Each structure stands twice: as C-alpha cells, then as structure tokens.
Amino acid sequence: MLLYSLPASNFQALFGTFQEPIPRSGIIFIAQKTDGSGFLVLSNTAYPEFEEFTSYDGYDFTYCQGWGLTINDEIVARTILDLRKNAYPPIADYLDGVVKGDQAQIQAYIDACLAVKARYPK
Helix, strand or coil: CEEEEEEHHHHHHHHECCCCECCCCCEEEEEEECCCCEEEEEECCCCCCCEECCCCCCEEECCCHHHCCCCCHHHHHHHHHHHHHHHCCCHHHHHHHHHHCCHHHHHHHHHHHHHHHHHCCC
C-alpha cells in the first residue's frame, strides 16, 4: 500500500455524494489535516484525485487514536501491519479443515492468507 494525500476539495470527486455515491474499496483513511482540509490515505490504487504525499506536517493520526495523534513513518508501518493482521481469516477455519481432512477448506484458508499478503505487503 502506498501513502497518498487527499485534499478535502477532491473528496466528492472521488466518492461522490450521498445521493450518488461512487463505490471505492481499499482506501484506508489514517490521518486528517488539523484544519480539515485534507487526509492521508493508504491505497493500492492511485486515483487521479490523490496527490503525492510530501509531509506529515499539519496532520493528526486518526486510524487508531489509542496510539496517539503523532504520525510518522513508524506509525504508518505499524498501521499497515495492523491492517494485515486484522485481514487474516480466523485460524479456526484452517484447523477445522485439518480436523475434517477437508483439503478444499484448507486450500481456501491458504488462498485467503496469500490474498492478504498480496494486499498488504511487508
């Protein structure tokens, strides 16, 4: 995932309105400008509404407020690892497949894990 800046002025162009929403997936908001004029987002897709990330100045971290408001490279890396950890399927799915000897269920679990690794590379 890459870090982008999303100016608030581009928000509607990217997501549409309540009446006519534009579905987008894979965009994670992690910080907001203290004056509300923009956001920092993680995405695997570079939309035209995004701007190149240049600095953390003026942003407060919002992804997990228990981690504090400071945002830096270490916090972004921790966020990506947290997203990755939370996206994995429950290990019980794998164990259930092993106990039942269900190779299709085991393979489905492995495939789901590989998809997470692809979506959130280290």
